Ligand SMILES: Nc1ncnc2c1ncn2[C@@H]1O[C@H](COP(=O)(O)OP(=O)(O)OP(=O)(O)O)[C@@H](O)[C@H]1O
């Protein structure tokens with residue numbers, strides 16, 4: 006898949022029970038290229054998850070949406086669950102506590118790829134291998150509470166990619182993990198999207214974490230898109246003071262050696 010995956014034109018979103026009727030997203034113009042890894046950065050409440058929900062058609066009923074969302078690379082209106090996969094901060098919300106790991110991953114493959122249970126289970130075990138789950142055959146029969154946080158996040162990623170989505174949306178998918186596990190999950194996501202040519206939307210408040218592996222960064226603040234560009238240019242020459250302050254708050258990003266290292 007090449008070209009533009011998704012084009013947002015003056016996209017605005019206002020929740021029915023929002024704060025003083027303020028928009029959660031306000032006039033967003035953004036193109037997401039097919040196959041790119043795009044980080045959505047911004048402080049709490051800036052509209053990052055709202056963007057993810059808008060893209061996925063998961064906004065609550067009664068939410069006012071204006072502007073346009075176009076999907077040139079798909080060639081058809083997006084089918085949630087099939088064209089998009091999601092990984093959230095807390096896999097507890099996406100994993101079902103009473104189903105085995107195998108059942109929940111197989112369910113996505115069964116429902117969206119039309120596989121029978123047996124083939125879907127084989128695919129589930131393969132997926133557990135792909136997300137580097139230790140002992141995939143054993144993990145198939147485990148329940149979510151029997152796994153560590155990092156392992157649960159691996160399962161959530163396997164479930165998210167079960168239907169071979171074109172777009173993977175990771176919303177603070179590593180925020181609840183310690184730094185070592187965080188780095189492992191980022192490496193895993195990076196590898197998977199490269200291998201499958203998926204487009205990745207990596208939503209995080211951590212500009213340093215994202216800068217390590219994405220192609221482009223889009224910075225949000227107070228419902229608006231502050232700036233968007235390739236990682237190198239945003240880090241070395243941010244357009245807005247807000248982005249400059251974000252970069253400055255990470256000593257490892259703001260120190261000259263890294264920026265020089267990143268320069269072409
Ligand atoms: N279902 C909802 N109903 C009403 N207002 C909402 C709803 N969801 C989010 N909001 C409001 O919309 C704004 C943007 O929220 P959003 O969840 O998109 O922020 P965020 O950038 O993802 O924040 P965080 O980093 O804390 O996850 C906030 O003011 C929030 O309170």
Ligand SMILES: [Mg+2]
Pocket residue numbers: 053054055176
């Ligand atoms: Mg959020």
